[in-house]
Amino acid sequence: MPMNSASEKIVRAAALVIGDEILSGRTADRNIVEIARMCTDGGIVLHEVRIIGDDMDEIITALNALRHAHDYVFTTGGIGPTHDDITAEAVARAFGVPLEHRQEAADRIAEKFGRKVLTPGGLRMARIPRGADLIDNPVSGAPGFRIGNVFVMAGVPEIMRAMLHGIAPTLAGGTRLESRTVPVGVGESTIATDLAAVQERFPDVSIGSYPLMGKQGVLTEVVLRCGDVNMLENATRAVQQVVDACHERRGITLTSETRTQ
């Protein structure tokens, strides 16, 4: 749900997860939620995520589609030392610049590995698109890079998180969406009509309703999000009234115990 009041600045991002191992089900992605949380914390709207395989044409096509439609693009995966790591080359091609040896990247890898002469695999990771800035990798040395509005990061979650931590302060966010959560002791069907009425009264507040499994059956969490804190508080009070009335009708007292999954 877009929020477009005049005082708000919307900064939009996309994530591009690259890796055959995610699509085959061999590996469960753990990076998307980290990128999503960094965006939310920084006032950036993560607008779309795509997961694609290690395929040159697919990466170029997806990256060009996403980078022209968003303020930032974050990619993960495919910047390691082996033949199937083709992301750096694909990014260079997408931007129409050469992929070339970057001595600073080689030095960082050599330092981490404690050797002066890099293996061919190490040298592969020192190939960086011309004009890109390096992204620090405190875990294993081999850097990611930023080119234009695209941040290219590793797929290994420990390394990706470290890189993300490094780039987060460099991003220019927009209006930060504040959020409030209202717990509900019944399934969402029961409050659906009242909730829809609150949403109509507050069209600029995004009101989401999410089921969760409680010990005694299905419960609900209502999550409200808005850049305007006053409006958010008013909408939250309206939802809370709906929920309190429902609880009272049904004699429900909500405790943390009730909500434990």
Add this chain to the structure above:
Amino acid sequence: MPMNSASEKIVRAAALVIGDEILSGRTADRNIVEIARMCTDGGIVLHEVRIIGDDMDEIITALNALRHAHDYVFTTGGIGPTHDDITAEAVARAFGVPLEHRQEAADRIAEKFGRKVLTPGGLRMARIPRGADLIDNPVSGAPGFRIGNVFVMAGVPEIMRAMLHGIAPTLAGGTRLESRTVPVGVGESTIATDLAAVQERFPDVSIGSYPLMGKQGVLTEVVLRCGDVNMLENATRAVQQVVDACHERRGITLTSETRTQ
């Protein structure tokens, strides 16, 4: 990496994950890996995944792009009882058919809830695009549906898994890709050159190299995938020789202990 030998039939699928809560980082997706594994087990290549928000135009655009380019599309999320659940309506619009009350869906919901008169929320979940087949929901009653090559499922992981289990036997898979995994006691840089040479000898085998953190540092798993088992075995032997030689040079004996994360 596509595999196109004449005897192979490639069946391709996409997944479309729908939900603001995934993009905000409130919820970590747990469905993609389940869909990916079902596809791999059934001889279906999961080719692309997209995650988008609960937005009518975005859902219609993404769904139409994906369903025309793939044999199957699996969607998750947005078929609950509240105002923010708009997937069923978006799918109906994408297919150009009316979204209408389906008595059989209402009956299944009523039976599960143990009541004859449905709430407005319950009735909302009984709205199904004309011509769609219902997908059974043994967990909470409210069905998903299949229309054309699109399978529309719930976002709650427990329900999604049950629906997936139901539809899996109805899918026509292609040639099943067999896979072999070769564990390696060193980081992937060390074997990168030899591995690339094996890949050149076996262009129809997809050879992926994945780092993992071991107790004493970074290890590697090499995963080979191919529809032709003989070719796969030959390539696996070639990789194993490379790895054995590397282990011998470095005096490494690989045990399950070494590999424990």
